[in-house]
Amino acid sequence: MAGPILNINDVPQAIQLALGPAFLLTGIAGILNVMAGRLARIIDRGRGLTEAKGASAPLPDHIAEELQALERRRYLASAAITACTFAALLVCMVIASLFLEVFLDAPLRWLVGMLFMGSTLALVAGLAYFLREVHLATTTVRIVSSHRRS
Numbered sequence: 001m002a003g004p005i006l007n008i009n010d011v012p013q014a015i016q017l018a019l020g021p022a023f024l025l026t027g028i029a030g031i032l033n034v035m036a037g038r039l040a041r042i043i044d045r046g047r048g049l050t051e052a053k054g055a056s057a058p059l060p061d062h063i064a065e066e067l068q069a070l071e072r073r074r075y076l077a078s079a080a081i082t083a084c085t086f087a088a089l090l091v092c093m094v095i096a097s098l099f100l101e102v103f104l105d106a107p108l109r110w111l112v113g114m115l116f117m118g119s120t121l122a123l124v125a126g127l128a129y130f131l132r133e134v135h136l137a138t139t140t141v142r143i144v145s146s147h148r149r150s
Helices: 010-053 061-104 109-140
Strands: none
Touching: 010 061, 010 109, 061 109
16 A cells, blocks of 8 residues: 655645744754853852862851852753753654654644644743743842942
Protein backbone atom coordinates (compact mmCIF):
# COMPACT_ATOMS: atom_id res chain seq x y z
CA MET A 1 0.00 0.00 0.00
CA ALA A 2 1.44 3.35 -1.01
CA GLY A 3 1.83 6.19 1.49
CA PRO A 4 0.35 9.64 1.04
CA ILE A 5 1.42 11.45 -2.10
CA LEU A 6 3.16 14.72 -1.31
CA ASN A 7 2.09 17.64 -3.44
CA ILE A 8 5.06 19.85 -4.30
CA ASN A 9 2.97 22.91 -3.36
CA ASP A 10 2.59 21.60 0.19
CA VAL A 11 6.27 22.17 1.01
CA PRO A 12 6.20 26.00 0.63
CA GLN A 13 2.96 26.05 2.63
CA ALA A 14 4.67 24.09 5.42
CA ILE A 15 7.57 26.52 5.37
CA GLN A 16 5.18 29.49 5.58
CA LEU A 17 3.39 27.90 8.54
CA ALA A 18 6.72 27.32 10.31
CA LEU A 19 7.96 30.92 9.86
CA GLY A 20 5.90 32.34 12.72
CA PRO A 21 7.20 29.86 15.29
CA ALA A 22 10.73 30.30 13.88
CA PHE A 23 10.56 34.04 14.59
CA LEU A 24 9.28 33.26 18.08
CA LEU A 25 12.28 30.98 18.53
CA THR A 26 14.58 33.87 17.56
CA GLY A 27 12.92 36.09 20.16
CA ILE A 28 13.30 33.45 22.86
CA ALA A 29 16.98 33.09 21.93
CA GLY A 30 17.46 36.83 22.51
CA ILE A 31 15.73 36.63 25.88
CA LEU A 32 17.89 33.64 26.85
CA ASN A 33 21.01 35.60 25.93
CA VAL A 34 20.01 38.42 28.30
CA MET A 35 19.15 35.96 31.08
CA ALA A 36 22.41 34.05 30.70
CA GLY A 37 24.33 37.33 30.91
CA ARG A 38 22.55 38.25 34.14
CA LEU A 39 23.24 34.81 35.60
CA ALA A 40 26.93 35.13 34.72
CA ARG A 41 27.12 38.52 36.46
CA ILE A 42 25.39 37.13 39.56
CA ILE A 43 27.87 34.24 39.73
CA ASP A 44 30.85 36.54 39.16
CA ARG A 45 29.68 38.89 41.92
CA GLY A 46 29.21 35.98 44.33
CA ARG A 47 32.65 34.59 43.55
CA GLY A 48 34.19 38.01 43.98
CA LEU A 49 32.64 38.43 47.41
CA THR A 50 33.62 34.98 48.66
CA GLU A 51 37.15 34.96 47.25
CA ALA A 52 38.00 38.44 48.51
CA LYS A 53 37.54 37.50 52.16
CA GLY A 54 39.21 34.10 52.07
CA ALA A 55 37.85 30.84 53.41
CA SER A 56 38.94 31.23 57.05
CA ALA A 57 37.70 34.73 57.83
CA PRO A 58 34.06 35.15 58.90
CA LEU A 59 31.97 37.24 56.55
CA PRO A 60 30.67 40.62 57.69
CA ASP A 61 26.87 40.81 57.97
CA HIS A 62 26.38 43.03 54.92
CA ILE A 63 28.39 40.64 52.73
CA ALA A 64 26.52 37.61 54.08
CA GLU A 65 23.22 39.38 53.32
CA GLU A 66 24.37 40.21 49.79
CA LEU A 67 25.47 36.61 49.21
CA GLN A 68 22.07 35.39 50.37
CA ALA A 69 20.35 37.79 47.95
CA LEU A 70 22.69 36.68 45.16
CA GLU A 71 21.84 33.05 45.85
CA ARG A 72 18.12 33.83 45.57
CA ARG A 73 18.74 35.77 42.35
CA ARG A 74 20.84 32.89 40.99
CA TYR A 75 17.96 30.49 41.64
CA LEU A 76 15.43 32.78 39.94
CA ALA A 77 17.67 33.41 36.92
CA SER A 78 18.34 29.70 36.55
CA ALA A 79 14.61 28.92 36.76
CA ALA A 80 13.90 31.61 34.15
CA ILE A 81 16.50 30.12 31.80
CA THR A 82 15.12 26.62 32.33
CA ALA A 83 11.53 27.69 31.59
CA CYS A 84 12.49 29.71 28.50
CA THR A 85 14.68 26.88 27.20
CA PHE A 86 11.73 24.51 27.65
CA ALA A 87 9.57 27.02 25.74
CA ALA A 88 12.13 27.04 22.91
CA LEU A 89 12.16 23.24 22.80
CA LEU A 90 8.37 23.18 22.56
CA VAL A 91 8.48 25.74 19.73
CA CYS A 92 10.92 23.45 17.89
CA MET A 93 8.44 20.63 18.37
CA VAL A 94 5.68 22.88 16.97
CA ILE A 95 7.77 23.45 13.84
CA ALA A 96 8.49 19.73 13.48
CA SER A 97 4.80 18.91 13.99
CA LEU A 98 3.78 21.39 11.30
CA PHE A 99 6.09 19.68 8.83
CA LEU A 100 4.94 16.22 9.88
CA GLU A 101 1.34 17.28 9.41
CA VAL A 102 2.06 18.28 5.81
CA PHE A 103 4.39 15.42 4.91
CA LEU A 104 2.29 12.66 6.48
CA ASP A 105 -1.02 14.29 5.65
CA ALA A 106 -1.97 13.62 9.26
CA PRO A 107 -4.38 15.67 11.37
CA LEU A 108 -1.91 17.01 13.95
CA ARG A 109 -3.53 20.39 14.59
CA TRP A 110 -4.43 19.33 18.13
CA LEU A 111 -0.78 18.44 18.80
CA VAL A 112 0.45 21.71 17.30
CA GLY A 113 -2.05 23.63 19.42
CA MET A 114 -1.10 21.84 22.63
CA LEU A 115 2.63 22.28 21.99
CA PHE A 116 2.19 25.96 21.19
CA MET A 117 0.07 26.51 24.29
CA GLY A 118 2.70 24.72 26.37
CA SER A 119 5.47 26.84 24.90
CA THR A 120 3.52 30.02 25.63
CA LEU A 121 2.91 28.97 29.24
CA ALA A 122 6.58 28.04 29.70
CA LEU A 123 7.60 31.41 28.25
CA VAL A 124 5.22 33.21 30.61
CA ALA A 125 6.70 31.29 33.56
CA GLY A 126 10.25 32.11 32.43
CA LEU A 127 9.45 35.80 32.05
CA ALA A 128 7.78 35.84 35.48
CA TYR A 129 10.91 34.34 37.07
CA PHE A 130 13.01 36.88 35.17
CA LEU A 131 10.81 39.76 36.35
CA ARG A 132 11.11 38.55 39.93
CA GLU A 133 14.91 38.35 39.63
CA VAL A 134 15.11 41.89 38.24
CA HIS A 135 12.83 43.17 41.00
CA LEU A 136 14.96 41.44 43.63
CA ALA A 137 18.11 42.93 42.09
CA THR A 138 16.71 46.45 42.23
CA THR A 139 15.54 46.13 45.82
CA THR A 140 18.73 44.57 47.21
CA VAL A 141 21.38 46.65 45.48
CA ARG A 142 23.22 49.14 47.61
CA ILE A 143 24.78 52.12 45.90
CA VAL A 144 26.88 54.11 48.31
CA SER A 145 28.13 57.44 47.14
CA SER A 146 31.31 58.88 48.62
CA HIS A 147 30.28 62.36 47.50
CA ARG A 148 27.76 64.17 49.67
CA ARG A 149 25.89 67.27 48.69
CA SER A 150 25.95 70.17 51.11
